[in-house]
Amino acid sequence: NLSSGKMRQTMQLISGGERFIGKPNADFVIEAVYEDLELKQKMVCEAFDYFGKEIVYAVNTSTLSIEQIAHQAPKPDNVIGLHYFSPVAERKMLEIIPHKTTSEQTITTAIHFAIQQGKIPLLVADSPGxxxxxxxxxxxxxxxxxxxxxxxxxxxxxxxxxxxxxxxxxxxxxxxxxxxxxxxxxxxxxxxxxxxxxxxxxxxxxxxxxxxxxxxxxxxxxxxxxxxxxxxxxxxxxxxxxxxxxxxxxxxxxxxxxxxxxxxxxxxxxxxxxxxxxxxxxxxxxxxxxxxxxxxxxxxxxxxxxxxxxxxxxxxxxxxxxxxxxxxxxxxxxxxx
CATH class of the missing domain: 1.10.1040.50 (N-(1-d-carboxylethyl)-l-norvaline Dehydrogenase; domain 2)
Structure with missing residues (x-):
């Protein structure tokens, strides 16, 4: 558990807005818009335009095909799926979903990121559900x-x-x-x-x-x-x-x-x-x-x-x-x- 001071300090690192506002040199991006294929395809393109072609782009979804979303990306091998479970703070499991052309480096980065978050990563196929x-x-x-x-x-x-x-x-x-x-x-x-x-x-x-x-x-x-x-x-x-x-x-x-x-x-x-x-x-x-x-x-x-x-x-x-x-x-x- 965080102290109140540490919590406030951490919260100050979070900012929000109606457009991309973070550092354009970010190396790991998680998308969590609602479950709409067309919207997610649009987001992946905009994210690569804003943050650059070398980012690892993680799609948070529970139902959609990662391959279909990644198909629109400038660099599909840097796209991977993450499936968090609600409530996120209480659920330890995190499904990691590579698609057919996701690179080994992207998979390794996603697994490392999950462990840093205190999650237990489970590598699963890009299959419905x-x-x-x-x-x-x-x-x-x-x-x-x-x-x-x-x-x-x-x-x-x-x-x-x-x-x-x-x-x-x-x-x-x-x-x-x-x-x-x-x-x-x-x-x-x-x-x-x-x-x-x-x-x-x-x-x-x-x-x-x-x-x-x-x-x-x-x-x-x-x-x-x-x-x-x-x-x-x-x-x-x-x-x-x-x-x-x-x-x-x-x-x-x-x-x-x-x-x-x-x-x-x-x-x-x-x-x-x-x-x-x-x-x-x-x-x-x-x-x-x-x-x-x-x-x-x-x-x-x-x-x-x-x-x-x-x-x-x-x-x-x-x-x-x-x-x-x-x-x-x-x-x-x-x-x-």
């Missing part, structure tokens, strides 16, 4: 689907907390913002399929302006003064036009949600989004909040066994549809057990 959001999103969507199917919000969250998650998936969505999650889905669904398709009734929540903690309207109620989370918002069932039936047991909810995360983790190895399971285990704990005492998502797969997981996924296909079809990596792993 990268790694953490890729495994987290189907898990979150399945939790929403459980509610739509008639399960109570607090019961769904409590079920996953009993499995070991520090926070339930619906509370997690409130923290990140349902609008943020929904905005990322079309690109993911287009590239990756029905596992990332938004349940249609979610649009009712968007139309009802349920953005979560940031506007005190989400799956939960919030204290208007402190922002503290209270009990579930019972009016959400009316908004979704559903009635709670609570037909599922705790373990059934856990399996539905966890299987979606497990299967996506398999896809990520299959498609070489990450380099190895050790890195994936660390990232799943620090980035996706997978219970640390379980050793990470791939350690959990090893413990349960791919054969058992594939059987569970196939059973869920019959119950809930093709989003549970097991990936080839899991099927091949099951055949060797």
């Amino acid at each position: 990268f790694f953490v959001n890729r495994i987290l999103t189907p898990y979150l969507l399945e939790a929403i689907q459980c509610v739509i199917d008639g399960e109570a919000i607090e019961f769904v969250d409590r079920s996953l907390q009993e499995f070991g998650f520090r926070i339930g998936p619906l509370a997690m969505i409130d923290d990140m913002g349902l609008d943020v999650l929904v905005k990322s889905l079309p690109n993911l669904a287009d590239k990756l399929g029905t596992r990332f398709t938004m349940p249609p009734r979610v649009q009712y929540l968007i139309d009802n302006d349920r953005k979560g903690a940031k506007n005190n309207r989400g799956f939960y109620l919030y204290n208007s003064q402190t922002g503290a989370r209270k009990e579930e918002d019972g009016s959400i069932y009316h908004t979704l036009e559903i009635v709670t039936a609570n037909d599922l047991e705790t373990e059934q909810i856990v399996r539905r949600c966890i299987l979606m995360m497990i299967n996506e983790a398999g896809y990520c190895l299959q498609e070489k989004v990450i380099r190895n399971t050790d890195e994936g285990n660390v990232a799943s704990v620090l980035g996706a909040f997978f219970p640390d005492f379980r050793g990470g998502i791939y350690a959990y797969i090893e413990k349960i066994g791919a054969k058992s997981i594939v059987a569970e996924l196939n059973a869920h296909v019959k119950l809930y549809g093709e989003r549970f079809v097991p990936c080839e990596w899991l099927i091949e792993k099951a055949e060797t057990e």
Whole structure:
């Protein structure tokens, strides 16, 4: 923690404006404008014009292709992606995303920069959703689907907390913002399929302006003064036009949600989004909040066994549809057990 004097001294080094105002000889630039491809392409060109052709230009994005953004740059090999997680000060993981022509020097500089920031860098492929959001999103969507199917919000969250998650998936969505999650889905669904398709009734929540903690309207109620989370918002069932039936047991909810995360983790190895399971285990704990005492998502797969997981996924296909079809990596792993 900084002393108040040191904090003021540090804050004086920060300046802001509506145009580029920093030293034109900067060597590392991080862009964090909102998720719009055309805007980011414009920014990368303006940054190289202002700071010079030798800068390392880091794109902060969670959904867009780094290669598409870098394509507009005068020197594409100096462009790399950084994916910070919110809240940035509390989250140790930082995904680093080189594209096809990013130079080794640029990658090394980005990793060194991440370590200087106190982050744990994870090198991932320039693929939709990268790694953490890729495994987290189907898990979150399945939790929403459980509610739509008639399960109570607090019961769904409590079920996953009993499995070991520090926070339930619906509370997690409130923290990140349902609008943020929904905005990322079309690109993911287009590239990756029905596992990332938004349940249609979610649009009712968007139309009802349920953005979560940031506007005190989400799956939960919030204290208007402190922002503290209270009990579930019972009016959400009316908004979704559903009635709670609570037909599922705790373990059934856990399996539905966890299987979606497990299967996506398999896809990520299959498609070489990450380099190895050790890195994936660390990232799943620090980035996706997978219970640390379980050793990470791939350690959990090893413990349960791919054969058992594939059987569970196939059973869920019959119950809930093709989003549970097991990936080839899991099927091949099951055949060797």
